[in-house]
Amino acid sequence: MNSSPRRGRRPGSPDVRAQILAVARDRFHREGYDGVTMRSLAADVGVDAALISYYFGSKRGLFAAVLEISVHPADILAKLLEGDLETLPQRAVRTLVTVWDQPEMGMPLLSAVRAAVADPELAALIRRGLHRELIDQLADRIGGADAHHRAGTFVGQIGGLVFTRYVLAVEPLASMTVDEIVRTLGPALRTTLFGPVAIPARRPHAAAGPARGPAPR
Amino acid sequence: MNSSPRRGRRPGSPDVRAQILAVARDRFHREGYDGVTMRSLAADVGVDAALISYYFGSKRGLFAAVLEISVHPADILAKLLEGDLETLPQRAVRTLVTVWDQPEMGMPLLSAVRAAVADPELAALIRRGLHRELIDQLADRIGGADAHHRAGTFVGQIGGLVFTRYVLAVEPLASMTVDEIVRTLGPALRTTLFGPVAIPARRPHAAAGPARGPAPR
DNA sequence: GTAGTTGTTCAACCGTGATGAATTCTTCGC
DNA sequence: GCGAAGAATTCATCACGGTTGAACAACTAC
Numbered sequence: 087m088n089s090s091p092r093r094g095r096r097p098g099s100p101d102v103r104a105q106i107l108a109v110a111r112d113r114f115h116r117e118g119y120d121g122v123t124m125r126s127l128a129a130d131v132g133v134d135a136a137l138i139s140y141y142f143g144s145k146r147g148l149f150a151a152v153l154e155i156s157v158h159p160a161d162i163l164a165k166l167l168e169g170d171l172e173t174l175p176q177r178a179v180r181t182l183v184t185v186w187d188q189p190e191m192g193m194p195l196l197s198a199v200r201a202a203v204a205d206p207e208l209a210a211l212i213r214r215g216l217h218r219e220l221i222d223q224l225a226d227r228i229g230g231a232d233a234h235h236r237a238g239t240f241v242g243q244i245g246g247l248v249f250t251r252y253v254l255a256v257e258p259l260a261s262m263t264v265d266e267i268v269r270t271l272g273p274a275l276r277t278t279l280f281g282p283v284a285i286p287a288r289r290p291h292a293a294a295g296p297a298r299g300p301a302p303r
Numbered sequence: 304m305n306s307s308p309r310r311g312r313r314p315g316s317p318d319v320r321a322q323i324l325a326v327a328r329d330r331f332h333r334e335g336y337d338g339v340t341m342r343s344l345a346a347d348v349g350v351d352a353a354l355i356s357y358y359f360g361s362k363r364g365l366f367a368a369v370l371e372i373s374v375h376p377a378d379i380l381a382k383l384l385e386g387d388l389e390t391l392p393q394r395a396v397r398t399l400v401t402v403w404d405q406p407e408m409g410m411p412l413l414s415a416v417r418a419a420v421a422d423p424e425l426a427a428l429i430r431r432g433l434h435r436e437l438i439d440q441l442a443d444r445i446g447g448a449d450a451h452h453r454a455g456t457f458v459g460q461i462g463g464l465v466f467t468r469y470v471l472a473v474e475p476l477a478s479m480t481v482d483e484i485v486r487t488l489g490p491a492l493r494t495t496l497f498g499p500v501a502i503p504a505r506r507p508h509a510a511a512g513p514a515r516g517p518a519p520r
Numbered sequence: 521g522t523a524g525t526t527g528t529t530c531a532a533c534c535g536t537g538a539t540g541a542a543t544t545c546t547t548c549g550c
Numbered sequence: 551g552c553g554a555a556g557a558a559t560t561c562a563t564c565a566c567g568g569t570t571g572a573a574c575a576a577c578t579a580c
Binding site: 123124125135136139144145 | 567568570571
């Protein structure tokens with residue numbers, strides 16, 4: 087891009103772009119996308135609102151930039167998948183809850199999810215991310231004919247935890263401890279990954295259910 | 304058409320309120336809350352925008368009215384809980400997917416969820432609804448010491464299905480058939496409701512996990 | 521110096537939801 | 551019937567949202 091040596095005015099003595107980003111980050115996480123207006127944000131930084139557009143193109147651009155510096159899920163996911171497959175369900179739940187429970191991580195993630203629900207393009211971003219970084223890899227590791235179905239369902243269950251505990255905050259999930267959640271959700275996740283297609287503990291009510299699928303391996 | 308829309312009350316008794324509601328319902332479901340502007344909606348109905356405020360107080364009031372006539376989850380939930388507890392997981396999944404898959408029901412529900420994510424008051428509504436109508440009742444039916452934890456986790460997983468399949472539309476969940484979903488998610492839900500705290504199919508890797516909880520009844 | 525580039529502000533635009541006053545129709549007491 | 555009360559409808563306007571183009575200021579390069 088910049089072929090010629092640096093011409094023109096140098097960035098102001100305080101790096102205004104970084105300042106805007108920092109304040110925006112704080113306020114977006116605290117007040118949500120709609121709660122932050124460009125004018126009020128500009129006033130906070132002590133700058134004209136047009137400058138934000140100048141640097142970030144638009145309000146959404148600014149939000150995207152904030153997300154960029156706030157959310158890095160990929161490395162956490164990679165760590166999870168590296169470990170022992172047997173213990174993955176418990177570890178996944180524990181890691182997820184731990185990460186989301188600390189506000190410095192949870193708030194950015196929450197605002198990201200909120201924004202994604204409202205904005206189809208952001209939703210597509212998350213959708214693709216989940217699929218490539220998590221579901222495909224997980225399916226590879228568990229193997230078997232219905233690996234993708236199991237992996238997808240697994241992610242769905244994890245997503246449900248995020249949705250009900252953090253976005254909706256519905257009780258009792260919202261105030262259960264990490265251990266309690268691992269205890270109750272862990273076995274279900276194990277069933278999804280490794281279990282048979284129907285738990286044989288009681289009569290599966292064979293009538294309507296197409297209870298037989300590909301062999302549970 | 305009518306080139307000079309006269310001021311004042313219209314002759315006859317056209318039920319304009321119902322007309323507004325019908326058009327709003329359609330457009331909200333198709334274009335989402337933010338996609339519908341009061342002016343464009345008013346133009347669609349052939350009416351001044353102020354009339355909407357007159358009838359419904361505010362845009363949110365209109366949206367609430369649309370939800371009112373579009374979403375009645377309570378009766379469906381009641382039916383579910385009436386049936387045999389043993390088959391509840393499968394039936395719940397099947398009912399949920401069936402309902403959400405038909406656009407006449409699914410779109411309203413989806414726009415409700417979307418709105419709830421953006422608006423804390425609506426979120427509180429859904430939160431309370433889920434808790435009173437579903438979790439408490441379900442906990443009563445399954446009984447036992449950790450009934451509430453199990454019920455909450457159950458609802459969380461169901462919510463995850465909604466979130467990932469319908470809101471985020473992440474693959475492969477988004478294009479799995481009803482039967483496939485019932486097959487993969489059903490057993491996990493059974494585990495949540497009735498299962499032990501750790502599935503004994505393989506060595507539960509006793510180290511880290513607080514794998515023992517209240518007896519599984 | 522002068523020209524060119526970048527940072528910053530100002531004023532304005534257009535679209536949003538909301539509100540109060542003005543106007544016209546319906547209804548109901550007499 | 552008449553006339554007043556009230557309901558339904560539009561208009562003009564407000565405050566506020568994000569965005570934009572022109573102007574100006576600061577700085578670098580030649």
